[in-house]
Amino acid sequence: MPVTSEGQPLDDRNENRSQRPKSDAFKAFMRGQWAAPSTTTPEESPVAPHAARRRRALSDKFQGERIVVPAGPLKVRSNDVDYRFRPHSGFAHLTGFGLDHEPDAVLVMEPTAEGTGDDGGHHHATLYFRPLAGKDSEEFYSDARYGEFWIGPRLNLSQVKALLALETADLSGLEVAITKDAGVVNVGGMRIRLLRDVDLNMDALVDTSRINTSVDLEESDTLDAALTEALSELRLVKDAWEIEQMQHSVDTTIEGFHDVVKALPRAMSHHRGERVVEGAFFAKAREEGNELGYDTIAAAGNNATVLHWIRNNGQVKSGDLLLLDAGVEADSLYTADVTRTLPVNGKYSDVQRKIYEAVLDAADAGFAVAQPGKKFRDIHEASVRVLAERLADWGLLPVSVEEAISADGQQHRRWMPHGTSHHLGLDVHDCSRAKRELYLDGTLTPGMVFTIEPGLYFKDEDLAVPEEYRGIGVRIEDDILMTEDGPINLSAALPRKADDVENWMAGIYSPSGE
Structure with missing residues (x-):
């Protein structure tokens, strides 16, 4: 054990804080008069x-x-x-x-x-x-x-x-x-x-x-x-107990999203409002579960265009969107992974709604194609085709839709750079070491649980898009269980459609804090 010139071993230095007595009398006293263990x-x-x-x-x-x-x-x-x-x-x-x-x-x-x-x-x-x-x-x-x-x-x-x-x-x-x-x-x-x-x-x-x-x-x-x-x-297909645990995690996560909406008035008044959002969700995760399944992304305004924004030190301003990507980990360690993009003041602007509904259409296309026997990669391909078509309609793609989504194109990925789905379970990105032919090229099988999470991200500094689009990031993510009869959205209780989101938020808080 290393000893300094003062003679006290370095490994003993923490006892400078605890000041634990070492006398034989203390040790003898500590050994007795304790109730028997259970x-x-x-x-x-x-x-x-x-x-x-x-x-x-x-x-x-x-x-x-x-x-x-x-x-x-x-x-x-x-x-x-x-x-x-x-x-x-x-x-x-x-x-x-x-x-x-x-x-x-x-x-x-x-x-x-x-x-x-x-x-x-x-x-x-x-x-x-x-x-x-x-x-x-x-x-x-x-x-x-x-x-x-x-x-x-x-x-x-x-x-x-x-x-x-x-x-x-x-x-x-x-x-x-x-x-x-x-x-x-x-x-x-x-x-x-x-x-x-x-x-x-x-x-x-x-x-x-x-x-x-x-x-x-x-x-x-x-x-x-x-x-x-x-x-x-071994974790690609979940058993009945695992599915119960994951539904519990999703349900608790939805409660956490409710608590975040309640906290938005205080978040708007705080200089680090994203931390208020993060804290509101974390409280629910600790009260009802074991922990967060992963670091919460509480991204407002342009921060929502940063895919893994976990600093959460920005302001939450009326008129901005809040992209909340969060999941509660149950005591069993199974986690949810849900994202909603919420209008901070309770109402989407016309441009925000246009982008939001494009992402929602892409998510719905992925959900529609997710059927037993289909390939896992089909979900992504269906979703990004919708997004590429919207980008083309808006005049943003420099090439045709077919060229953009081809292997030699991929121009749409400037605004949708990530995959649309991943397996979910004990890890937020579950089964990550599985062979490609069983994962990306694998067949959708009853018992699989995965996400569908398309997005569009237009950064403030992106000169390839009109100014009105800049600073808007939208992602919608749900947790999906594959059954013999098709996909079930485990997180469907959390509103997805723009009108439903606005109505849900209005039932929880008013932007003025009343």
């Missing part, structure tokens, strides 16, 4: 059987191989302050753990004889995590990251086992569980597949084991990448 066994979570089926699907794909999926560690925000913990989405999907469970945990799926594993599969899964330290331990009161005195109680091994219907074990046994019998397969060793770049300690442990057993690291990287890919593809 031994209540929780009921099995509704997600447990769904998570078991997901693990079984992974087991079928990687028979005879050890699978290692870390949750990830705590991450430092500054000095001794951590970000709120969120497990890796692949880990959450396979275990059912949401909320802030469980830093440093690792799921290990150990291969068994064919058909003798969990649920008749080919692996036995064990969740390794740090058990709660007893109140007679120094960790209980001295460890600000893991001690119950600092962060509150956590479920013990048996309670987590009951909750998730998943075998659990102390984290202290993890190294042996991962590295035992590891080695080159054709000489009797066990192949390990690791979800990489989640926990650097796990990366180092597995890589060291591979080096020590002469396993080819380059080949192993390819095998690990295939696991990452498989975990993304």
Whole structure:
């Protein structure tokens, strides 16, 4: 441990703040007179059987191989302050753990004889995590990251086992569980597949084991990448429990949009009104969910033409549009992703309405083409054709519509530069590591959940458009569930048509704040 000229180790410097006593008398006093911890066994979570089926699907794909999926560690925000913990989405999907469970945990799926594993599969899964330290331990009161005195109680091994219907074990046994019998397969060793770049300690442990057993690291990287890919593809089609969670996230998000409209009078009076908007939505996310699914875009005026505007430090002025792109993440970690572009004073101007309705028409065209058996890319193509036609009608395209939307053209992308759809789930951009042929070139399948989100963005400095268009950015985004009978708009309860938006806003607030 580094020691400075003053003699105090650097790693002890944070105790200058906490001033924790170290006397034997204090330690002895802290060990006694505490109530016994809860031994209540929780009921099995509704997600447990769904998570078991997901693990079984992974087991079928990687028979005879050890699978290692870390949750990830705590991450430092500054000095001794951590970000709120969120497990890796692949880990959450396979275990059912949401909320802030469980830093440093690792799921290990150990291969068994064919058909003798969990649920008749080919692996036995064990969740390794740090058990709660007893109140007679120094960790209980001295460890600000893991001690119950600092962060509150956590479920013990048996309670987590009951909750998730998943075998659990102390984290202290993890190294042996991962590295035992590891080695080159054709000489009797066990192949390990690791979800990489989640926990650097796990990366180092597995890589060291591979080096020590002469396993080819380059080949192993390819095998690990295939696991990452498989975990993304496993989430392309949502099960019934996931769809319930996502509808809850969408419904709560809609409540957040309502709260934002209520806050608009104060936002207009504040020098950083976008922060007022952001704060109103964040309050709903924390009250009713776990967190935001992603940083809120609360973009007013020309800021709405910046696709990922998250500074949110601008003013909100009457007569401007407010582009609000926001989503609540549920306790299960499933998120919504909804965008509406609202007239701050409650009424669209003629130009704003013209642009808004063009985007709405494009969204409706994407929705119409989104049918089982169609390609995912068809949604984008249908939407951008409508936008290109409007741009041509307005005299903005320098070429024909057909030339613009051709692979060698793309001039329309000056004003619609992003894709129209992405999968949605545990990540706002879910399934991002899936193969192209299963994602962009994939077939729309019942159970898929995705967005439809066309937009038009005319920047203040864009001299290729008339002055009256400049500073206007419009995006409309809804969350879509594909069913056997066609698409269902999960966010349809939030008004979309211009007249409906105006009427909805009028029922919540008046621009004067009355």
